[in-house]
Amino acid sequence: MSSSPTQSPTHGPALATTKRKFDTLLDKLTASASTTSLATTLRESNASATSLTSPPAPEPQTKRSRLSDVLMDRSRQVSGSERIQALKDQLFTSQKEGGRLTVGTSVRAVGGNKSPATTTTPRKPANYQPYSQDQFLDRLKTFADVKKWTNKPDAIGEVEWAKQGWSCDTWNTVACKGGCEQRIAVKLRPKRKDASGKEMDMSEDLAVEIDDGLVEKYRELIVDGHHEDCLWRKRGCSNDIYHIPIPNRAKSTADFLLRYRSFKAIAKDLPSLENLVYPDPRVDDILRRVSPSFFSPPGSDITEQPPSSPTDTVAFLFALFGWTGVSEARISLAVCNHCFQRTGLWLYADARLEEMSKKLSVPIESLRLNLVESHREHCPWKNPETQRNPYDGPIAHMAGWQTQTFMLLGKRKEKAKEHQRNIESVDLGSEYTYPRGSVDSDARSFTKDDEDNKEESRWRKFKARLRRTTSKKSLKSVKSVKSTKSTKSVVEKDRENKGVASK
Structure with missing residues (x-):
């Protein structure tokens, strides 16, 4: 229902009074910054505005901020002026918090600073994950x-x-x-x-x-x-939680190449090959048998060149035994990411070994870096019990370094009775199962009696075919005859035993 014309003069002066008070307040605040009053600016901007045809409904008698109300009404008209924006900052300094203005329950950005983008903190993983x-x-x-x-x-x-x-x-x-x-x-x-x-x-x-x-x-x-x-x-973690999934060929190859690359990055600090101790086979024999495609697996972003220098050979050897190269504060280290053992590579430089050999009066051979024994005792790269390879396959009871060597070398070819299988192409998988018939079950030796075995197989097939052709009815009749004979014989034996007992 629209307001009557008699009410218009009543509300008109009140609105004008509010405008004058607001203009006077703003003029006082900006007197030192500019000689032009805010009232003049507001009047000029409102010169072309359409006058109100009907006054607004009276406000409820609740305490509200006049400045916030006027700001909400005028913000669209004065927001383009830099001077007005600076005036807002001065007017609402006491209510600003971190570049944002809080009016009631709403939050608005003031000044030239944009509101920061909302960032969500990553959720902390659950404490109880025995499978992780x-x-x-x-x-x-x-x-x-x-x-x-x-x-x-x-x-x-x-x-x-x-x-x-x-x-x-x-x-x-x-x-x-x-x-x-x-x-x-x-x-x-x-x-x-x-x-x-x-x-x-x-x-x-x-x-x-x-x-x-x-x-x-x-x-x-x-x-x-x-x-x-x-x-x-x-319930805690399972006993195989420490297992390194080396049998998963895709994952182990990617991890191997990452370790190999980490040592190539610190090649200048690597010790010489003579200062490293490790079990057989020798690294030269391994590299001769490793395919060049191993360093550039298909579908992988990690590609490397086969070792072509002495430092590359040392880097390959460190990676083979589970070590990763890192540089901290310009100090090169060999680190194990499973037992967290750390070894300074500078300790095994030629000059350092000679110095320590003289001080301790021990041969240099005893001071060289042992790539297996330097791991902690519980490390799966060293300990077969914590590695826990499957017990029913060719990698049973192998430590991590032995498993890695087996996966690199494997066996060339095993001739079976009806097919051949290349062991190098077998992926033992992350389920720790070994394919049936891969090594032991398919590795059968054949002798000169193969012809006799063939004759026996033919005879077995013939008897099986004969049993299938026999009708079920005839089999039942044979069983019934046998059963009657057996029952008669039992009854006759009982009678004879009773006669002997009576006499």
Whole structure:
């Protein structure tokens, strides 16, 4: 329902009064910056505006900010002027927070700064993922610092704690981080004492033997140390969580080439081939048998050239035994991404080895880098038990380096009875199963009695065909005759036994 004409004069002066008050306030604020008043600007901009034909409905008697109301009405008209924008900044400085203006429950950008793009923080992964090898390795890495964790018996070693969801927090203390937040201090020996008899913090007296009962107590706490409601108490990681999927040929090849490339990037710091110790076969024999296509697998973004220099050969050898090359603060290191062992390559330079040999009075051969023994004892590259290859295949009971060598070399060809199979083309797969008939079942030796075997197979086929041609009815009749004969013979025998007993 429209307003009556008699109401128009009533609301007209009120609106004009509000405009005058607003103009006066803005003129005072900008008097030092400009001689032109905001009122003049507003009047000029509104000169062509259409006058109101009907006044607005009266406002409810609730407290509202006049400045916010006027700003909402006039923002479309004055937003294009830089002077007005600067005036807004001065007017609403007390309400600005981080370049944004809050009016009631709404938020608007003021000034020349645009509102920052909304960023979503990545969601933290769940703590309980017993099937995740990445999370297992992250927990295991916390035990790698010798300043926080000392060697323990295998039953309560870092692998067992990490399998059950524990991480190393402080000195010989484990915690279920992100889970039940329980903490256990693993103390197997007393603290070492100094010359004055005072105990030293973060130390162990290695001369004291470890109590087997104490080890058993901590072995139980690996599970029972969690809170009763903690999922890690109910089930931990499987025993094959540490397995390196080397039998998956596509993945292992890509990982191998990444390790190989990492050492080529620090080729100038690599030790000479003579200063490396490793088991047979020799690297030259391996490279002769590896196909050049191995370094450029089809469908892969990782392509490399076969080793063509001594440093490339050393890089290939490091990659073969599970090491990755890194450079930290201009120091080149060989790092294992599974046991987190770190070895400085500068320790095995010729000059360094000669210097240490003279100081320690030991032969240089004993100071060279052993590519297998330098891994930690629980590392799957070194330990067949933690690698846990399938027990029913040709890579059973092999450590990681042996598995990698087998996958590179394999066996050339195995002649079977009806077909040939190239072992090098077999992908053992990530399911840890070996194809039937690949090596053992197909590797059959044939002798000069093959003709006799063929005759026996023909005779078996003939008897099978004869049995199939025999009707079911005749078979039933034969069975019935046999059964009647057998029952008669049993009855006659019983009668004879009774006659003998009566006499």
